[in-house]
Amino acid sequence: MTMIKRAAEIVPEPSAREAAPGIEQIDVKAVASKAAREAYAARPKIYPKLAHGTFRKIKWAVMAVTLGIYYLLPWIRWDRGPTLPNQAFLLDFANQRLFFGPIEIWAQELYFITGILILSALGLFLVTSLAGRMWCGYTCPQTVWTDLMIVVERFWQGDRNARIRLDNSAWTLEKIWKKSATHISWLLVGVATGGVLVFYFRDAPTLAAELVTGDAPTVAYVFLGIFTGTTYLLGGIAREQVCIYMCPWPRIQGAMFDRDSLLISYRGYRGEPRGPHKKGQSWEGRGDCIDCKACVAVCPMGIDIRDGEQLECIQCALCIDACDDIMTKVGRPTGLVAYDSFRNLDAAAHHERAPLRFVRPRIILYSALIVLVAGLMLWAWLNRTIVEVSVLHDRNPVYIELTDGSLRNRFTVKILNKLHEERSFQLAAEGLPESQLTVLGFPQQNPNIEVVPDNLRALNVLITIPKAARAKLDGPATPFRFVVTDIADGSQIERKETFRGPSNE
Amino acid sequence: MSDKEIDDVTGVETTGHVWDGDVKELNKPLPKWWLYVLYATIIWAIGYWILYPAWPTLHGYTKGILDYSPRAEVAKEVAAAKAEQAKYLDQIAAKSLDEIAMDQELLPFVMAGGAAVFGDNCGPCHGRGGGGAVGYPNLNDDDWLWGGKLGDVKHSILYGIRSGHPEARDMAMPRFGIDKILTPTEIADSTQYVLSLSDKAADAAAVKRGQEHYANNCAACHGEDGKGNIELGAPNLTDNIWLYGGTPAQIAQSIHTGRGGVMPHWTGRLDPATIKMLTVYVHSLGGGK
Numbered sequence: 001m002t003m004i005k006r007a008a009e010i011v012p013e014p015s016a017r018e019a020a021p022g023i024e025q026i027d028v029k030a031v032a033s034k035a036a037r038e039a040y041a042a043r044p045k046i047y048p049k050l051a052h053g054t055f056r057k058i059k060w061a062v063m064a065v066t067l068g069i070y071y072l073l074p075w076i077r078w079d080r081g082p083t084l085p086n087q088a089f090l091l092d093f094a095n096q097r098l099f100f101g102p103i104e105i106w107a108q109e110l111y112f113i114t115g116i117l118i119l120s121a122l123g124l125f126l127v128t129s130l131a132g133r134m135w136c137g138y139t140c141p142q143t144v145w146t147d148l149m150i151v152v153e154r155f156w157q158g159d160r161n162a163r164i165r166l167d168n169s170a171w172t173l174e175k176i177w178k179k180s181a182t183h184i185s186w187l188l189v190g191v192a193t194g195g196v197l198v199f200y201f202r203d204a205p206t207l208a209a210e211l212v213t214g215d216a217p218t219v220a221y222v223f224l225g226i227f228t229g230t231t232y233l234l235g236g237i238a239r240e241q242v243c244i245y246m247c248p249w250p251r252i253q254g255a256m257f258d259r260d261s262l263l264i265s266y267r268g269y270r271g272e273p274r275g276p277h278k279k280g281q282s283w284e285g286r287g288d289c290i291d292c293k294a295c296v297a298v299c300p301m302g303i304d305i306r307d308g309e310q311l312e313c314i315q316c317a318l319c320i321d322a323c324d325d326i327m328t329k330v331g332r333p334t335g336l337v338a339y340d341s342f343r344n345l346d347a348a349a350h351h352e353r354a355p356l357r358f359v360r361p362r363i364i365l366y367s368a369l370i371v372l373v374a375g376l377m378l379w380a381w382l383n384r385t386i387v388e389v390s391v392l393h394d395r396n397p398v399y400i401e402l403t404d405g406s407l408r409n410r411f412t413v414k415i416l417n418k419l420h421e422e423r424s425f426q427l428a429a430e431g432l433p434e435s436q437l438t439v440l441g442f443p444q445q446n447p448n449i450e451v452v453p454d455n456l457r458a459l460n461v462l463i464t465i466p467k468a469a470r471a472k473l474d475g476p477a478t479p480f481r482f483v484v485t486d487i488a489d490g491s492q493i494e495r496k497e498t499f500r501g502p503s504n505e
Numbered sequence: 506m507s508d509k510e511i512d513d514v515t516g517v518e519t520t521g522h523v524w525d526g527d528v529k530e531l532n533k534p535l536p537k538w539w540l541y542v543l544y545a546t547i548i549w550a551i552g553y554w555i556l557y558p559a560w561p562t563l564h565g566y567t568k569g570i571l572d573y574s575p576r577a578e579v580a581k582e583v584a585a586a587k588a589e590q591a592k593y594l595d596q597i598a599a600k601s602l603d604e605i606a607m608d609q610e611l612l613p614f615v616m617a618g619g620a621a622v623f624g625d626n627c628g629p630c631h632g633r634g635g636g637g638a639v640g641y642p643n644l645n646d647d648d649w650l651w652g653g654k655l656g657d658v659k660h661s662i663l664y665g666i667r668s669g670h671p672e673a674r675d676m677a678m679p680r681f682g683i684d685k686i687l688t689p690t691e692i693a694d695s696t697q698y699v700l701s702l703s704d705k706a707a708d709a710a711a712v713k714r715g716q717e718h719y720a721n722n723c724a725a726c727h728g729e730d731g732k733g734n735i736e737l738g739a740p741n742l743t744d745n746i747w748l749y750g751g752t753p754a755q756i757a758q759s760i761h762t763g764r765g766g767v768m769p770h771w772t773g774r775l776d777p778a779t780i781k782m783l784t785v786y787v788h789s790l791g792g793g794k
Contacts, residue, residue: 041534241536397636400645403744410634410645440789441612460616460789 045167046240046302048150049160049294053321062138063147071192074199078102081420083453091201106418109384115377119370126366128256130358131339132263136249137316142242145193145235146300149186156182160297186236187228194227240301243314250311257309259342260357264315266295266306266337269349274306277330288332295319295337305337387423388416389484391495399500405467407501413459415484417451424487425449429463431480432499433472436464448487463499476503590614597778602655606785619786622779626771627787635790639750640766645790648746652735653794659784665770666738673770676737681722682761691718696757699723702731702742703751 019025050056078088078101085092090099096107105112127134136143157163157178169175198220199207210216211224234242243250257263271289289306296304298319301312305319317339324334347354394410401407417423426448429435439447440460451457465473478499485492510519510529517531553559557569593614597605605611624633630641637643642650651661651674664672681687687695698715700707720729726739733741740748748766749759771780 039534040537040540043536043538238538241538245536245539394634396632396634397643397645400643401745402646403648403741403746405745408645441609458613 043241044302046300047160047163047297048300048318049297049322050154051298051318051321051325053324055317055321059138059147059316059318063144066139066141066144067148071196074196074204080104083420085203087203089200090203093201104418112377112381115373115380118373119377122366122370122373125256126363126370128253129258129261129360129362129366131315132257132261133250133253133313133315136243136253136314140314142234142247143314143316145189145231146239148189149235149239150300152185152189153182156185183232183236186232189235190228190231191224193231194224197227198223240312243301244312250314254311258360258362259346260360262339262341262356263309264305264313264317264320264337265340265342265345266308267335267340267345267348268306269345271306271336283332288327288336290326290330292326294322294326298322385493386418387425387484387486387491387493388414388418389482389493389495390414390416391482391497393497393500399502401502402464405470406464407470407473407499408462408464409499411461411463411482411497413461413482413484414456415449415451415459416456417453420453422450422452425451426485426487427459427461428483428485429480429497430483432463432465432478434466434469435480435499436466438462438464465499465501470501473499473501476501593618594778597781602659602781602784602788605781606655606788612785615782615785616789618779619782619784619789622775622783623786626775627783630768635787640748642748643746644787646746647794648741648744649735649794650733650738650740650748653788655784655788657735658788659780661768662775662780662783662787663770663772666768667765668767668770670770670772674738676726676739677765678726678739678759678763680761680763683763687718687722687760691715692757692760695719695723695760696753699731699742699756699760700753703745705751 017025073089074087076088077086078099079086080099085099087099088101092099098105098113124135153163157166166175166178195208195211198211198216202217202220207216207220211220238246266289270287272287274287274289274291277283277286277290293304295306296302296319298321299305300316300318301314303310303312305313320337320339323337327334327336341354341356344354344356390413392412392414394412399407399409413427415425426446427437427439428446429437437446438461439449440462449457449459478501480497480499482495482497483492484495510521511517512519512529512531515531517533519529520532522530554567555569556571557573558566559569560567593611596608596611597615600608600611605615608615623631623635627635631637631644632641635644637645642648647653649657651657651666660672661674664670664674666674667677679686682689682692694711694715695718696715697707697711698719701712719727719731726737727733727742728739731742733739740746745751747755749755749764771783775783
């Protein structure tokens with residue numbers, strides 16, 4: 001069975017013709033003719049019409065909140081004492097720290113960021129299973145900034161019809177200044193976006209002044225430039241092309257939906273057969289869809305929701321607003337386009353109702369994974385130590401015999417003080433007979449080791465067992481514990497280690 | 506004749522290609538800007554060729570108008586690092602070894618620098634951590650052939666051991682067996698006596714005989730009591746640290762062939778500040794006196 005209809009079957013092949021008396025018109029077609037199919041097509045421009053309604057209001061609110069967070073977050077201050085930056089949200093790459101309010105993450109703890117990314121991904125999966133591409137439709141930066149760019153465009157050029165007229169008109173002075181104003185405004189939005197981005201990486205007030213006076217680091221200007229360009233290009237010009245041709249997520253999300261996911265759907269069972277409705281005409285025997293195409297006009301992706309689920313649909317819900325508006329005007333119930341599940345749509349076609357099922361295996365799985373990962377991260381965070389100790393046994397030589405017959409092992413001990421104040425520590429080896437512990441550079445035994453704030457101190461530690469006590473060792477490997485005591489509060493950190501000696505003793 | 510086909514379900518034209526008899530592809534042309542992106546990358550590449558080193562020529566390569574060279578960048582970074590190190594190296598050059606060893610500010614730099622230089626120059630014989638091997642002394646213990654004070658260590662590094670340098674430490678152990686100074690029996694007896702010096706099991710009668718050979722031939726360097734002499738580089742024979750092994754056979758071998766390992770001199774090869782860093786590092790390995 002083939003679904004393909006051969007056009008040749010419909011249009012009968014013309015019989016051999018004469019181009020002129022006696023001259024046959026040859027039945028041949030240029031393979032590379034102009035009419036041959038193109039591998040590339042020009043992008044038809046989309047003119048989204050302004051929608052009014054519940055979802056448009058929600059989207060305005062989401063836009064205000066997300067852009068507000070983005071533009072204002074770097075300006076929030078957080079007092080961390082004199083030695084540390086006072087910016088609440090700072091990605092301090094130069095010093096290999098990340099600051100999020102009271103949370104401070106060092107380079108070696110980057111797995112917390114990994115955890116947050118995993119949680120974000122799982123959250124995305126959960127939301128998509130529940131209600132489709134909500135992320136795309138409401139909160140994705142591409143959607144939010146495109147929305148912002150359309151606001152700017154509408155401000156200078158008017159709504160859909162005015163914009164189409166302007167584009168089709170000749171290049172008059174009016175068109176030139178309206179277009180220029182739009183593009184300049186887009187670039188300014190881009191500069192604001194890129195300008196704020198760099199504030200996340202360096203003290204915002206200082207950098208803002210530096211950017212103006214020209215004293216900022218080159219990399220700040222480079223990134224400002226890159227993000228000005230990409231915001232202008234992706235939000236102002238490319239728009240839906242990003243979602244359709246660049247973003248991988250629309251391809252993946254198809255696997256996240258199921259028959260119970262709430263997706264923006266045209267209720268065909270109610271709308272069809274569609275057609276214009278004349279005044280006074282009965283609604284009996286026809287669908288509610290009056291084919292006004294309001295849903296198409298508002299769509300920022302340029303699709304017709306009545307064609308069903310499509311890869312291009314970002315589920316922004318503006319077609320719901322547009323249709324509800326029209327339904328109210330013609331006196332029919334709203335919800336011809338609405339969030340609905342495939343299961344319910346199928347049931348409704350048979351005049352039944354399928355109740356919404358939120359508790360489904362994949363929802364339970366995603367939720368459980370989120371709880372698990374969040375729990376693990378919380379556990380890791382609560383057990384995060386402020387002081388870290390690492391002990392490394394020297395390998396060459398593994399043990400040293402001295403002239404007086406005593407045995408010695410060397411260790412490299414590293415103490416990391418993540419506190420913002422100096423701390424003193426005492427080192428001890430427990431579980432070894434008559435051991436002497438000395439630290440290179442300190443004349444006395446068991447010295448106090450000071451570690452300055454936010455820093456790591458590496459020590460060469462020698463542990464020596466006198467000849468008389470060698471008999472008490474467990475042969476070539478005697479387990480013992482390194483105990484590092486914080487003198488200020490008496491808290492201890494222990495590390496298991498092994499004292500090595502000759503095997504023939 | 507037209508071979509255009511329209512797909513029933515989608516109403517979209519197909520490309521006309523058929524696989525496996527019935528699998529066909531909808532014609533969904535890419536937007537033109539994809540093509541323009543390709544052209545842009547080509548233009549970018551040409552710009553790159555003009556600005557940066559790109560094409561090989563018969564005797565070199567095109568330099569590019571920016572005159573960029575990764576080699577020059579590395580040289581610049583090395584120069585910057587050297588300039589950064591200069592403030593430490595100046596202090597090291599100005600201070601005495603004892604001052605450096607007690608300077609907590611300077612010590613981390615000295616230890617890191619010393620470890621790097623040690624790994625590059627000394628590690629092949631003495632081991633990466635100075636653990637030594639048969640014939641190559643362990644630098645972590647407190648047994649020093651030529652002295653374990655900072656000055657002694659520095660002298661050994663500067664001029665080497667039997668290196669041919671006029672200042673080098675030059676004494677070597679005679680070849681008692683090869684040169685027929687002692688007979689094999691006398692060497693065997695001496696070996697038993699040497700074993701007894703470090704409380705090892707030995708034949709009492711042989712020890713007694715060996716004692717005399719020791720007094721006549723060995724004590725001049727190794728001392729009456731066998732404690733050695735750092736002036737002559739003569740090892741202490743009473744401890745359990747053996748450069749050439751402490752079994753009877755190994756000791757007899759040492760007496761028979763004599764011993765005199767060679768360490769090269771480093772003066773002229775490493776600069777004075779580096780030798781100071783190396784000295785403090787080796788001294789710190791654990792046995793410094």
